[in-house]
Amino acid sequence: MKRKINKILIANRGEIAVRVIKTCNELGIKTVAVYSEVDRNALHVKRADESYLLGSAPATESYLDKEKILRCAKASGVDAIHPGYGFLSENPDFVEMVEKQGIVFIGPGVEAMRAMGDKTTARHLAKTLGVPIVPGTAEAVTSSDQAMVLAEEITYPILLKAAGGGGGKGMRIVRSEAELDSALKASQSEAASSFADDRVYIEKYLDDPRHIEIQILADSHGNVVHLGERECSIQRRHQKIVEESPSTIVDQNLRRKLTEAAIKLVSASGYRGAGTVEFMVCGDKTFYFLEMNARLQVEHPVTEMRVGIDLVREQIMIARGERLTYTQEDIQFQGHSIECRIYAEDPMNNFYPSIGEIVLLRSPSGFGVREESGLEEGCEVTTYYDPLIAKLIVWGRTREETINRMLNALSSYRIYGIRTNLPLCSWIIDHEEFRRGNIDTNFLTKHWSPKSSPKPPEEIRTAAVIIAALREQSLQKPYASRNHVASKSKWRNKLLEGLR
Amino acid sequence: MKSLSFIVDDEAFEVKDLLFDKIIINRREYEYKIHCVSNGKNVYQLIVDDRLFDFFVKANSDTQYDIWINQDILTVTVQDLRAQIIFHLNELIPRGTHPSYCTAPMPGLVTTINVHPGDLVEPGKPLLILEAMKMENEIRAAIRGRVKSVEVKNRTSVEKDQILMIIEPIHNKEND
Numbered sequence A: 001m002k003r004k005i006n007k008i009l010i011a012n013r014g015e016i017a018v019r020v021i022k023t024c025n026e027l028g029i030k031t032v033a034v035y036s037e038v039d040r041n042a043l044h045v046k047r048a049d050e051s052y053l054l055g056s057a058p059a060t061e062s063y064l065d066k067e068k069i070l071r072c073a074k075a076s077g078v079d080a081i082h083p084g085y086g087f088l089s090e091n092p093d094f095v096e097m098v099e100k101q102g103i104v105f106i107g108p109g110v111e112a113m114r115a116m117g118d119k120t121t122a123r124h125l126a127k128t129l130g131v132p133i134v135p136g137t138a139e140a141v142t143s144s145d146q147a148m149v150l151a152e153e154i155t156y157p158i159l160l161k162a163a164g165g166g167g168g169k170g171m172r173i174v175r176s177e178a179e180l181d182s183a184l185k186a187s188q189s190e191a192a193s194s195f196a197d198d199r200v201y202i203e204k205y206l207d208d209p210r211h212i213e214i215q216i217l218a219d220s221h222g223n224v225v226h227l228g229e230r231e232c233s234i235q236r237r238h239q240k241i242v243e244e245s246p247s248t249i250v251d252q253n254l255r256r257k258l259t260e261a262a263i264k265l266v267s268a269s270g271y272r273g274a275g276t277v278e279f280m281v282c283g284d285k286t287f288y289f290l291e292m293n294a295r296l297q298v299e300h301p302v303t304e305m306r307v308g309i310d311l312v313r314e315q316i317m318i319a320r321g322e323r324l325t326y327t328q329e330d331i332q333f334q335g336h337s338i339e340c341r342i343y344a345e346d347p348m349n350n351f352y353p354s355i356g357e358i359v360l361l362r363s364p365s366g367f368g369v370r371e372e373s374g375l376e377e378g379c380e381v382t383t384y385y386d387p388l389i390a391k392l393i394v395w396g397r398t399r400e401e402t403i404n405r406m407l408n409a410l411s412s413y414r415i416y417g418i419r420t421n422l423p424l425c426s427w428i429i430d431h432e433e434f435r436r437g438n439i440d441t442n443f444l445t446k447h448w449s450p451k452s453s454p455k456p457p458e459e460i461r462t463a464a465v466i467i468a469a470l471r472e473q474s475l476q477k478p479y480a481s482r483n484h485v486a487s488k489s490k491w492r493n494k495l496l497e498g499l500r
Numbered sequence B: 001m002k003s004l005s006f007i008v009d010d011e012a013f014e015v016k017d018l019l020f021d022k023i024i025i026n027r028r029e030y031e032y033k034i035h036c037v038s039n040g041k042n043v044y045q046l047i048v049d050d051r052l053f054d055f056f057v058k059a060n061s062d063t064q065y066d067i068w069i070n071q072d073i074l075t076v077t078v079q080d081l082r083a084q085i086i087f088h089l090n091e092l093i094p095r096g097t098h099p100s101y102c103t104a105p106m107p108g109l110v111t112t113i114n115v116h117p118g119d120l121v122e123p124g125k126p127l128l129i130l131e132a133m134k135m136e137n138e139i140r141a142a143i144r145g146r147v148k149s150v151e152v153k154n155r156t157s158v159e160k161d162q163i164l165m166i167i168e169p170i171h172n173k174e175n176d
Helices: A012-025 A041-046 A066-076 A092-100 A110-117 A118-130 A144-154 A175-196 A254-266 A301-308 A311-320 A399-411 A422-429 A433-435 A445-446 A460-475 A486-499 B082-090
Strands: A008-009 A032-035 A049-053 A079-084 A156-162 A173-176 A201-202 A210-218 A224-235 A239-245 A275-282 A287-293 A336-343 A360-362 A369-373 A388-396 A412-418 B004-008 B010-017 B021-026 B028-039 B045-048 B051-060 B065-070 B070-080 B100-103 B109-115 B125-131 B135-140 B145-150 B163-169
Touching: A008 A012, A008 A066, A012 A032, A012 A041, A012 A311, A012 A369, A012 A388, A032 A041, A032 A066, A049 A066, A066 A092, A066 B163, A079 A311, A092 A110, A110 A118, A110 A287, A118 A254, A118 A287, A144 A175, A144 A201, A156 A175, A173 A175, A175 B135, A210 A254, A210 A287, A210 A311, A224 A254, A224 A301, A224 A388, A224 A445, A239 A422, A254 A287, A275 A311, A301 A311, A301 A336, A301 A369, A301 A388, A336 A399, A360 B163, A388 A399, A399 A422, A399 A433, A412 B051, A460 A486, A460 B004, A460 B010, A460 B021, A460 B028, A460 B045, A460 B051, A460 B065, A460 B070, A486 B028, B070 B135, B125 B163
Parallel strands: A008 A032, A008 A079, A032 A049
Antiparallel strands: A156 A173, A156 A201, A210 A224, A210 A275, A224 A239, A239 A336, A275 A287, A336 A388, A360 A412, A369 A388, B004 B010, B004 B070, B010 B021, B021 B028, B028 B045, B045 B051, B051 B065, B065 B070, B100 B163, B109 B125, B125 B135, B145 B163
């Protein structure tokens, strides 16, 4: 069934709202932005054809308020809602409410979203399709003899996990049979004292796994294609920082297995739209299904740069009920692409969020350089929403060319007024092990500490001292200068007011 | 003028002479010029010996500020006469009784308090969790000491630099 989409409400904010608006403009589709009180001056509000206030700053009063968003959708007469990522993008109740009003939800259907959103259902589906999942026991182990048999099956190293709770309590990594008996006893007693429950499960322990995901597009006519992999192993506390495609660990054989598994899962669940199937990949190239994301991913531009397909455009086309205009064989992969996520947080100070007004913004540009951002000079970064403020994506013919292009782009980026993770991104991209492609999800834990960042060069420190001296002088009244006329001093003093 | 001393990212600098276009830092003379960047946001240009820098200054307190210069952000601490007096006063207070204030590094919502008055804390021990930008931020103890008082309640919003707890430092020898 074909559906008309001439006007879209974007139920999101920040860089992704701006990103969706750009594609809508290209397609001649009118756009409606929604915003909270603190986002009145945000870029997405200015870029849209119409903007509607949702409510006060907390997301529950604005971007998560389903009724209010639906009211704005009806008031503005849109045909469709694009949810972006986060907020309501994976909320099946919202999808139902939207569709009930005869408005198109740009994303998968409710059933597929529910099936994929629930981890146990998704895991079960993977198992029935023969897609590997992290092996483990369904029942708690009772004796060390039983544990030995199970561990043998799962293969070492294994992880003993308390059934009663998390937080690392009762958790033991066991690398060989010799360690198993004592580890099991320790784990059980720790679990018992922590959770009053001594049940312990066995799961396969993955040593320094890599995070690899497959981008999928599926139309409502049963056509499914993959757009290759993205590696997102550089993370901190499950927050991705650097993503790239292709992955340095994925060869033709592994790529075939991963993409086949992803397509199998998507086809079986009746999924429609753009989606991502995530896997953990070990050093020996064994892989396990992790989860599926039923939405556009933050890192989708990495794929777009290599295949030349606008994923937001495809989402809209699929929602209109149109067919994919290409088959798997038509998709050509070119060169290499890397994305750095720019977060408003300070790596030197425990990654605390940094807030304030952006007083100067100079975005990198040039051949193969793309910036997706929700920022402009004068806008305010607040504590209310996600610290992701921009993304920098570069493309190059080879990985080395891409790395060098990214380093140059990062160093020309200027964001004054808040602290960001730009220096950390430069440090990662330029790291010897990253350049070698030798990365995994523990990369930062293994290699980074606040002391890793290089000291600013001598001339920068000298400049800082001059600025500090000028500021102190401007604070001292009356202004005293030994060898210059008063008028000149007055003018200088006026100039320096902004330093206070 | 009197001399000024600054700490820039843990390194000490002394300014002996500051003229309209010349400055002497650590006994070396530099020529400089300063201009305003007209974007209405107090962003400046500094030219030192013909090299150009863009910069912006944001004060953290009376004696400490952050300076954005090109791709770096530096923290400058002023060691002026007043700051030096305060510093020395702090030194004079006997250790172990001078309370240390644990303050909020940013505005946010207190979601968990991990310690109670009287608890012994080691550096790095999580004291409470402050939620901001959907992220949970652990506020950790900077020193070894005993929690004297908890100044906030759970589920309350706090401003930047608001006092969260008072911790009495414990000198290592006391427990040896």
